[in-house]
Amino acid sequence: MAWQRKILRVNLxxxxxxxxxxxxxxxxxxxxQRGLATKYFCEExxxxxxxxxxxxxxxxxxxxxxxxxxxTGARYSVITKGPLTGAIACSNSGGYxxxxxxFAGWDMIIFEGKSAxxxxxxxxxxxxxxxxxxxxxxxxxxxxxxxxxxxxxDPMIRVxxxxxxxxxxxxxxxxxxxxxxxxxxSGVGAVMGSKNLKAIAVRxxxxxxxxxxPAGFMQATVAxxxxxxxxxxxxxxxxxxxxxxxxxxxxxxxxxxxxxxRDVQFExxxxxxxxxxxxxxxTDGKPNLVTNQACFxxxxxxxxxSKIDETHYTVLNRPEYWGASGGxxxxxxxxxxxxxxxxxxxxxxxxxxxxxxxxxxPISFGATVGAAMELYDLGLIKEADVGFPLTFGSAEVLTRLxxxxxxxxxxxxxxxxxxxxxxxxxxxPELSMSxxxxxxxxxxxxxxxxxxxxxxxxNRGACHLRGYTVASEVFxxxxxxxxxxxxxxxxxxxxxxxxxxVFDSSGxxxxxxxxxxxxxxxxxxxxxxxxxxxxxKLALLGERIWNLxxxxxxxxxxxxxxxxxxxxxxxxxxxxxxxxxxxSGLDKMLPEYYELRGWSKDGVPTPATLQRLGLPA
Amino acid sequence: xxxxxxVRVALKLYASLADYLPAPARRAHRLDLELPAGTTIAxxxxxxxxxxxxxxxxxVNGVFxxxxxxxxxxxxxxDELAIWPPIGGG
Numbered sequence: 101m102a103w104q105r106k107i108l109r110v111n112l113x114x115x116x117x118x119x120x121x122x123x124x125x126x127x128x129x130x131x132x133q134r135g136l137a138t139k140y141f142c143e144e145x146x147x148x149x150x151x152x153x154x155x156x157x158x159x160x161x162x163x164x165x166x167x168x169x170x171x172t173g174a175r176y177s178v179i180t181k182g183p184l185t186g187a188i189a190c191s192n193s194g195g196y197x198x199x200x201x202x203f204a205g206w207d208m209i210i211f212e213g214k215s216a217x218x219x220x221x222x223x224x225x226x227x228x229x230x231x232x233x234x235x236x237x238x239x240x241x242x243x244x245x246x247x248x249x250x251x252x253x254d255p256m257i258r259v260x261x262x263x264x265x266x267x268x269x270x271x272x273x274x275x276x277x278x279x280x281x282x283x284x285x286s287g288v289g290a291v292m293g294s295k296n297l298k299a300i301a302v303r304x305x306x307x308x309x310x311x312x313x314p315a316g317f318m319q320a321t322v323a324x325x326x327x328x329x330x331x332x333x334x335x336x337x338x339x340x341x342x343x344x345x346x347x348x349x350x351x352x353x354x355x356x357x358x359x360x361x362r363d364v365q366f367e368x369x370x371x372x373x374x375x376x377x378x379x380x381x382x383t384d385g386k387p388n389l390v391t392n393q394a395c396f397x398x399x400x401x402x403x404x405x406s407k408i409d410e411t412h413y414t415v416l417n418r419p420e421y422w423g424a425s426g427g428x429x430x431x432x433x434x435x436x437x438x439x440x441x442x443x444x445x446x447x448x449x450x451x452x453x454x455x456x457x458x459x460x461x462p463i464s465f466g467a468t469v470g471a472a473m474e475l476y477d478l479g480l481i482k483e484a485d486v487g488f489p490l491t492f493g494s495a496e497v498l499t500r501l502x503x504x505x506x507x508x509x510x511x512x513x514x515x516x517x518x519x520x521x522x523x524x525x526x527x528x529p530e531l532s533m534s535x536x537x538x539x540x541x542x543x544x545x546x547x548x549x550x551x552x553x554x555x556x557x558x559n560r561g562a563c564h565l566r567g568y569t570v571a572s573e574v575f576x577x578x579x580x581x582x583x584x585x586x587x588x589x590x591x592x593x594x595x596x597x598x599x600x601x602v603f604d605s606s607g608x609x610x611x612x613x614x615x616x617x618x619x620x621x622x623x624x625x626x627x628x629x630x631x632x633x634x635x636x637k638l639a640l641l642g643e644r645i646w647n648l649x650x651x652x653x654x655x656x657x658x659x660x661x662x663x664x665x666x667x668x669x670x671x672x673x674x675x676x677x678x679x680x681x682x683x684s685g686l687d688k689m690l691p692e693y694y695e696l697r698g699w700s701k702d703g704v705p706t707p708a709t710l711q712r713l714g715l716p717a
Numbered sequence: 718x719x720x721x722x723x724v725r726v727a728l729k730l731y732a733s734l735a736d737y738l739p740a741p742a743r744r745a746h747r748l749d750l751e752l753p754a755g756t757t758i759a760x761x762x763x764x765x766x767x768x769x770x771x772x773x774x775x776x777v778n779g780v781f782x783x784x785x786x787x788x789x790x791x792x793x794x795x796d797e798l799a800i801w802p803p804i805g806g807g
Contacts (some may be wrong), residue, residue, distance in 0.1 A: 343806030
């Protein structure tokens with residue numbers, strides 16, 4: 101079976117926790133996690149809902165392989181309507197919380213309404229209760245976890261919570277579990293904060309004893325783990341250097357967005373790279389990187405654990421930041437660094453710690469700071485508006501804004517609106533480097549053309565994790581394609597988007613796809629889950645989920661016109677590097693993409709497409 | 718018989734390949750080389766003792782050079798040859 105067949109419905113308005121059977125018919129069509137929770141969400145929530153109103157819902161969802169012995173079976177997702185974008189939001193996190201939720205016997209939690217007072221949800225297997233959050237409201241994610249473990253006298257409790265940013269409804273607030281793993285994007289933390297829901301503390305001791313064919317599952321997972329271990333990327337590259345190895349690669353390729361995408365190469369990229377994290381510092385002789393770390397059940401272990409130089413200005417006389425904690429991943433290092441022009445590795449690490457401590461998305465935060473710095477550079481934001489100059493490249497500005505934004509204070513409130521609203525407020529909406537209101541990650545679509553289409557069509561706004569064509573255009577996985585051309589990219593983007601939707605719905609990590617294809621996932625699902633899990637069914641499943649998300653967005657008011665990129669990427673050619681002279685060729689790719697998807701010229705799924713996928717018109 | 722002038726190029730090695738650089742060059746991940754004209758990418762890989770199987774991502778001036786071209790692509794003055802082992806990220 102694999103599913104626990106049980107969801108928990110929490111009505112925050114009434115203060116009730118009600119178990120319900122999982123809809124197994126839907127599980128056959130949407131698998132779990134991203135797909136299944138999106139189905140529930142679309143069935144229960146009006147697409148026009150105000151994301152920060154009690155009528156919006158927030159779903160915590162695991163996949164059927166979460167908490168099992170499958171490698172990377174750590175994942176859970178948070179599905180809601182995102183306040184940053186107004187689109188469907190689905191943010192995925194690792195760590196240990198998702199597995200613990202499954203061990204307690206739950207597939208999913210649906211939060212609805214709004215509590216009159218701050219509360220948290222305590223789960224101990226089948227016992228569920230909403231408790232007052234007086235002791236933790238106003239506290240950071242880090243404090244919240246420590247307080248709840250002490251209060252419940254159980255160090256094994258896993259906590260997923262919002263920090264002060266979520267409470268302040270910063271529009272890109274994250275939900276953080278296990279101190280530094282996050283459902284980071286689209287502002288899911290703001291929705292949680294809007295409901296006066298501070299945290300979920302869960303302890304599960306039941307395990308996942310619902311595997312359809314345990315012996316077959318063991319065989320399938322062992323085989324799949326061997327594939328990961330023997331692949332040079334998942335077996336060696338990611339454990340040692342993490343995702344941060346990309347900093348020098350993407351810079352060399354001239355696709356590293358720099359200073360709000362004014363440039364495509366950052367002169368200080370080497371100083372904030374994976375290699376730099378390994379180098380002993382001149383001050384204390386120790387490297388920034390302490391070790392790598394794995395999430396539950398993961399045999400890759402790409403996570404970074406870092407320690408800041410105790411003599412660095414950010415932590416001088418602040419011993420609370422001297423411990424080892426979640427270090428820089430590539431996207432965070434890019435946003436906090438290249439996007440703002442800051443080349444101080446220790447300052448970026450500190451800003452990253454703050455993002456984890458109080459729950460904000462470092463991508464949207466760093467990119468919004470970059471936009472604010474450009475507005476300041478153009479004289480549209482004045483020093484008097486902020487209290488200090490927003491100079492590109494200033495580490496002090498970055499770290500100060502991180503603390504202000506994470507706590508919803510001072511000019512941090514403006515940064516907390518995200519770049520779209522900030523740039524519109526100052527009369528230059530085109531300077532927001534975003535799609536559907538969500539800021540770009542770390543690849544310039546002038547230098548990696550497929551990513552322009554992936555960003556423009558991503559259902560949750562600009563995102564690299566919805567269709568990571570970088571794998572093909574840069575790494576050569578599964579085949580090498582030329583990053584500078586548009587030919588063939590619509591099909592590539594669609595294939596990545598559909599396959600990713602399946603992985604995101606399984607409970608496993610999309611990073612396995614550097615070594616695996618759906619053919620490696622399929623035997624694990626088939627052994628674990630009842631029903632038909634053929635390759636054909638999985639291919640259809642991914643496409644169905646993608647179209648369901650699209651239908652929600654269309655119903656929310658989005659149209660094909662929103663499948664767009666900022667003017668800068670379409671009209672200002674890259675200044676240096678291999679893409680010098682190029683702009684994004686989105687206009688060449690989008691019509692073919694719509695055709696491949698079976699959508700109208702306006703980006704609407706046709707009745708025939710919906711019928712083929714089993715979706716209601 | 719005329720002697721062709723040498724060409725100056727930069728070799729940049731990253732991730733675990735940085736260990737193949739001389740110690741003083743490791744921090745910058747860069748070694749300036751003076752090569753005889755006509756030296757190919759594969760020649761440099763061989764001369765520096767780099768395991769060919771580890772030379773996965775090979776860029777010249779930021780542009781990928783497929784494996785089949787590395788033995789015939791001669792480097793020219795000012796070229797920047799950057800090499801990574803198999804990598805992934807995101």
